[in-house]
Amino acid sequence: MKDTKPERFIEARVLVPRELSDAVCNFIVDNIASGLVLEEEEGSPNTGIMFYLPEEAGKANHRALETYLGDLLPGRVPDIREKLIENAAWEEQYKASIKPMRIAEDIIVRPPWESAPTGTRFDIVVEPKMAFGTGSHETTRSCLSVIHDHFQPHMRFLDLGTGSGILSILADKMGASYIKAIDYDSVAVQNCTENFEINAVRGKYDILLGSIEKCEGDAPYDFVCANIIKSTILPFLPRLVALTKIEGFLVLSGLLDQDESEVSAGLRELGQTDFDILHDNEWITYTVTRK
Numbered sequence: 445m446k447d448t449k450p451e452r453f454i455e456a457r458v459l460v461p462r463e464l465s466d467a468v469c470n471f472i473v474d475n476i477a478s479g480l481v482l483e484e485e486e487g488s489p490n491t492g493i494m495f496y497l498p499e500e501a502g503k504a505n506h507r508a509l510e511t512y513l514g515d516l517l518p519g520r521v522p523d524i525r526e527k528l529i530e531n532a533a534w535e536e537q538y539k540a541s542i543k544p545m546r547i548a549e550d551i552i553v554r555p556p557w558e559s560a561p562t563g564t565r566f567d568i569v570v571e572p573k574m575a576f577g578t579g580s581h582e583t584t585r586s587c588l589s590v591i592h593d594h595f596q597p598h599m600r601f602l603d604l605g606t607g608s609g610i611l612s613i614l615a616d617k618m619g620a621s622y623i624k625a626i627d628y629d630s631v632a633v634q635n636c637t638e639n640f641e642i643n644a645v646r647g648k649y650d651i652l653l654g655s656i657e658k659c660e661g662d663a664p665y666d667f668v669c670a671n672i673i674k675s676t677i678l679p680f681l682p683r684l685v686a687l688t689k690i691e692g693f694l695v696l697s698g699l700l701d702q703d704e705s706e707v708s709a710g711l712r713e714l715g716q717t718d719f720d721i722l723h724d725n726e727w728i729t730y731t732v733t734r735k
Contacts, residue, residue, distance in 0.1 A: 456494065685711075
C-alpha cells in the first residue's frame with residue numbers, strides 16, 4: 445500500500461495575551477491540531493502557542509485562525525508565524541519541546557515518551573493534547589501542590605474543569621476512594637479518559653461532560669477543586685462551598701491577582717474565612733478549609 449503520510453508539515457506559532465491563551469488553545473485543538481505546546485516566559489504578558497499540521501491543510505487553517513484571532517483581538521493584526529519542516533522531523537521536534545515537570549519533591553508530570561527518575565513517588569503520565577493540564581501552567585502547578593500537601597487517603601474528590609485529568613490522577617495516586625471529573629469541553633473529556641487509562645487509575649470514578657449540574661444530589665466531597673476562571677467561580681461559589689464537607693478542602697484556581705478582592709469577599713459572605721492564597725507569577729490559588 446502506498447504511504448500517504450504528508451511529506452512536509454507546517455510548524456506554526458502564534459503569540460497571544462496570556463489571559464486569552466486558554467480560549468485560543470481550545471480553538472486550535474477543536475479545529476486545527478490535536479497537539480500543541482505552550483511557550484511561556486516568567487513575567488511575560490504573552491503566551492506562545494506552537495502546533496503542527498500537514499502542509500496541504502495550511503492555507504485554510506491559517507485563514508480560520510486569523511479570522512478567530514481577529515474577532516478575539518479587534519484592531520490587532522494576528523501574529524502567526526509558520527515554517528515548513530520535513531515529515532521525519534516534526535514529531536521529534538514536537539516531542540523534544542515537552543519535558544517532564546517536577547512538582548514538589550516527589551511528583552513528576554511527564555509525557556508518555558519520557559521516563560520518570562528512579563524512586564519517583566507520584567509519577568503522572570499525561571498525553572499532551574490539551575493546552576493546560578500538563579503541569580506547566582501556574583494554576584496546574586499550584587493545584588497539584590495543594591493536593592500534595594492536604595489530600596488524605598480515602599477522600600472523595602471532585603474535579604470541576606478537569607482538563608487533562610491531571611489533578612484527579614494525583615488524587616487517585618494518593619488514595620482517593622472516589623473521583624468525579626467534569627469538563628464542559630468534549631476534547632478535555634476524551635483526553636482525561638485517555639490519561640486515566642494511561643495511569644491505570646485504580647479507584648472508582650466518573651468522567652462527565654458538563655458542569656456543576658452534574659453534581660446535583662451529590663453528598664459533599666472531602667476535597668473539591670475548581671480550576672476554572674473567576675466569571676465561572678463566582679456564581680458557582682455557594683454551590684462549591686455546599687459541595688465541600690465541613691473541615692474538607694475547597695481549592696479555587698484559574699484566578700489572577702486582580703481577582704483576589706472579589707473572590708475573598710465572596711468567600712467571606714458565605715462564612716468562609718479560613719483560607720490561604722498561593723501566588724505563582726500573576727496567578728492565585730485559594731485553599732479554603734470549609735467551615
